[in-house]
Amino acid sequence: MEVAEVVPEFAEAFPFDEFNEMQREAVPALLESDANVVASAPTGSGKTALAELAICQTLEAGGTALFVAPLRALTNEKEDEWERFEDLGYSVYVVTGERDLNPRRAERADVLVMTPEKADSATRKHDSPRYSFVTDVDCVVIDEVHLLDSEKRGSVLEVVVSRLRRLCDPRVVALSATMPNIEDVADWLDATPETTFEFGDEYRPVDLHAGVRTYTHGDNPFADKYRRLFTALDLAEPHLREDGQSLVFVSSRQDTVQAAKKTRDEIAERDIPVSSRGDYEFHTAAEELDNATLRKSVLDGVAFHHAGLSTHDKNRVEQWFREGKIRVLFSTSTLAWGVNLPARCVVIRDTKLHDPLEGEVDMSPLDVLQMLGRAGRPGYDDVGYGWVVCDTSDADKYRSLLDEGHEIESRLAGNLAEHLNAEIAMGTIRGLGDVMDWLETTFYYRRAQSAPEDYDFPNVRDRVRDTLDHLVEEGFVETDEDLGLSATRLGVLASTYYLRLDTAREFRDVAEGDLDDREILRAVASAGEFDSVSARQSEQDAIQKVLEHSGDEMEDGPRKVYAILRAGMRGAVPTELRSDAWVIKQNALRLLAALGAFFDRYDDPAGANAAARLEARIDTGVPESAVGLTAIDGVAAGRAHKLHEEGISTPEDVRAAGVSGLADAGLSEGVAESVHEQADGLPDVTVDWGDFPDAIPAGDNQMCEVTVENDGGSAKVGVDVTVNGVEMSEETGYLGGDGVTVPVGVFGADADDLTYEVTVTFADLPLLPVTETRTVDVS
Template sequence: MSPRNRSLSVVSDHSDVTKKTPMKLSSHSDGNTPCKINLETPRKSPRLCAAIYKSRLRPKRMSHLGNCSKKFKIPEIQHRNIDIASSGSRRNETDEQVINFAQITQVQINMQRNTSDSGYMASVSTSRGDSYEEMASTSRGDAYEEMKSICELYKNLRNISTFYDWQFQCLNNEHMINGTNMIISMATGAGKTLVAEIVMLREVIIRRRSCIFIVPYVAIVQQKVYSLSFFEGKCDVYVEEYAANKGRLPPIKRRKGGSIYVATIEKANMLINSLIEVDRIDEIGVIVVDELHMIGENTRGAIIEQVLRTGQIIGMSATLSNVEQLSKFLNAAVFSTKFRPVKLIEKVKIDNSLYTIQSKGEMEFEMNLGENVCIAVIQNGLVLLLHDIVPKRSVLIFCPTKQNCENVCKMVSHLMPKSVRERKKSEKLAAIKALKSEADERPSSLLELSIMRGVAYHHSGLTADERKIIEDAFQDGIINIICCTSTLAAGVNLPARRIIIRAPLVGKEPLCKAQYLQMIGRAGRAGYDDMGEAVTIIHSSYEEGKFLDMINGPLPGCNSSLNEPAMFSSFLLDLISLKISSFIIVQRFEELEVVVQQTLFGIQNSNSEELLREMLEYLTKIGLVSVSEDGSYSVSDLGMAVFSASLSPLTAQQICTLLSNNLSEGIVLSSHFHLLFMMVPFDIDVDIDWNIFYEE
């Protein structure tokens, strides 16, 4: 255990009184990665769904033993003393022992709370400064006991003996325990997800409220569902998938236990709206947002900004720059550290030379890879970066496009030596057999051939089942090399000893710093590797200049996507349709203005009042919103239809215009062409090759 020193952290409370409180901080073994905790909590403010909790929650009781006075002794579950920082192997416990431990732990918690007669609900202050009903004990000590019990339960379920120092500090931080919103900002692979899982389990098992885990892509939803399903059956936890066409709206109301809804960004918004409509939003206790920096992306960022309006918000990211603005928007405490479990070395390959990137961004010559005509012709010497790693270690090769993934996979598989081809041959055949059984048709011949040689590709062109089989084979060491696109870097947990970025591009666009950090964050496997390497291949002086500017430049700020008219109009329509607060009525202009000012958009834009007026006039003009004589806004039938269909007002206007024209001018029924044209979604851009169209 690394030594700890005592430090003073400044805490600013809502009464504008500054006080100093002692806090233990960690000084890690390298002496250069101190843990920094920013516990400044901004002003109170009514935000979005703030007052929906007031006097709405009905008293709830946890199951208890009544007058039972029998003392339970927690059975000792035998397992090895495994440090999460030093080993990845974990011994499986029997289900009977784990279930017994979980049940007895919950019984002890219930007995400690002594809830037999007095009801379990107590009013506490949330991170936003708004009073709502929370299942919590009257003393702060019980909250710490809750977290301690869940940590012990989690360690036994996952067979983990110790946490990282920063995880221990974060979980025992009073802001985390008391329900304050938190932003966790640290490197990829540092163990942020473990903290999120423990917080969600506490909310579901002890406080009997459901949680939403928001991730950016369908593939990550499926991976998280698979990982969290481990707790089903061992605890009163239901794990439900909300992605693509999966997920019931509103969700099933569970009589016993709570749910963890794992959802994509769009599905999370629909899920929350459906709960508000049926007056069940109080069921949500925690919302965890993975990759919080995506709040700055165009379309999806605006949706994230809208959904962060209920419960305790836990935002996680490795690439946040304007943390101060985000903490002000979420009214959140910030926990940040530079800790990384495995040392990372960044390198650049230019021509035949390999350079190491120093801490300040300078490039230091390391070695000359040598001349090899054959390899130099094929993929600019990519294979030179593989021969010293494979098959003992694993490699991820990030490619700009899906087609490039397959091309590189084909090239690398043909160059694999016989020793690699013969290695784990039976396991490779089993993986191919699994692919055939999962696929509706025979899998790609290239995929079959490459897997037999320890190589595979991974992109959105594969089905979810095919990607899962490839991921499992990679983690088991059956496949040593995966050629993938940038989406694999954004949350899919596939770390490797060496990361190779085939070109500093995503599609045709230059690689941005956030994407670069996500990719290189996959280098190094805690418990398996003592270090990780990330090598970027540069092909031209132009690419070199762009790359150096990127790594030496700052991270771009997360700017609100509500600046876009389409996003802002959807946001306002949601506000007026849902009437989000029962105490802060969002019907008049002044009330709408208060809500808008508490968004990230309102914080970053001083002229939000003028933009609000313009957008309300637009919504009124196109018939989605009407204004009464007293100045209050309400949605029309058309507006409610647009809201229910999750369309933006701009898209809805285009659809209404098209349908009106078809009704007035007629529909051509001599062929299916006109009907098919009407069915094409507006949000899909189709580039038509008119030469091919004419020939067809």
């Protein structure tokens, strides 16, 4: 069955000329109907083509397809791969949290690519102009639908699919690695027997021999890594000596590098012939690699691959591995889910990994099976060999996984309250009847029907009703006399910022208090999202050095988070804390943005401004005096530091410097013009005291007016007036070109003088507050 005969208009979109046996069987279901399709097939058997066929059918009908990829790294890969669709005149647009959304491009796109998390975010905002495009989707292709079973991410995928089906009822095409209970997924998605495909191991392009090899666990975790590494090399060595290749999965980016270094020495010691040092052209090409360690390693036939490498280096490693120049490749799990890069021998060296937010966790069964599925090179090997290296105590668990596979379970029950609150906050659930209707659209409900004892099916509805009652009792949801449901201010904020409900309650209490910057940071560090963070013994000295005795009352985990945030504000996170710092900082920035919104919604612009400034400092590492620079579009960490070093520390300084002054400070002329223009669009505030007196007789009083004038862009502000440190008045609102006028009473009192202070705080911007004072003598 030739591609050009089946989809002649899209033949150039496929990287091959003929469909394989598995793809041929699915073609009629994908192209000759609009029915939902569920297909499971062994890793490496060509499932991507099924996704592309579904997309072709949608494009031919003039519709829009949404491809949901399991990892952010894969969304970028699809953007590169699907330039083939772009060449045919179709628009492919990747929507991720890393990029600024272009609503016009998204709306006009023929193929959208998102992760489950980004699809969740977009669908939660479907009724806003920026994200309305998500309700115009005609077909949703779910790549690796067995992600439903992921403890951390499965429930997100589940609610996104249910939500899309209620919002716009698209065709759903769900693809998966082999799973025993595919019928549960098919029932959930209303796929008929004719459009449900369970392709077994006989469709694997290469037979798989999978097994478990144990090692003896010791007291030293570093020594254990080397024990597992030597075991992995023992398993790979026979294949390497027969000109085969080995792919070894380890738990972290750093481990890929360290394992590659040690393996070069060990291979030389064992005299295994894998070096490519005699290949002059390869030697020359290796010099062009960006990563210095990789540059040396590849010449010895050993390399590493992880998401932190440059695109150029990753592409070269993949190319050279396919060509056989690299014989041993160490990688993180990302490679298993993404690039189809098979090897004769695949070894999973690490079954446990360190999660910055969870501590040490077991690798998911999904990851294990996905990795082993990369064993065997079609067209080269008759058999692929896959091995799990684990402690003796875990051996039976992994043998059972390899023998019986892994049933896909719903993970929705673990955070049912958060997802139910989100649906109510969006308005997709407006009454008790809607709650039960929503429940029946979930995989959780369908799986409970299939395994009633495991899910206590008779009580599932009661459990959901109890969850709803809890949301009402805790102030997230309110009801009316007609049993209607709506989200409270607290419920909306919790949904908008993806907060755990206990964190939302804590943030509400914080926003109603009067906290300084350090207390705000402590509140974030103590959030439930960081409950499982642990401080290793090797990190304690670094934490103490950053904090000294600050935060001594905190538990070790939150104190570690607090130390990373404090160090991040200085732009100098200690080496010992860097491995976890990025993930912790990203989560903290989200939580600070949420806390700022709480302050704003609870009418505390000073608190909102403090949160915004802390967020900017943690993100960029700029000093407090220069944090206002980060409010200028186009000024991130590098430019902010450069300008600050040249004595330009505020938007006012930028305006005063002019384009020429910014160019003198090291900015190119084009950038200088843009930065200056953006600074002009920020508020430029002065305080006009009007007829404010210099003196007042004791016992007299005078009503005056103070005007906050603004010669720049508008902003949401709080204007606070105090006299001798005692608050007199406070106003919040938008400050435009007309300014804000505040009545101020001047009363002759017992004091010798009265010091009036007007403070203008910017609720939504990381600008330092503007403060001016006036002293009145009392005679």
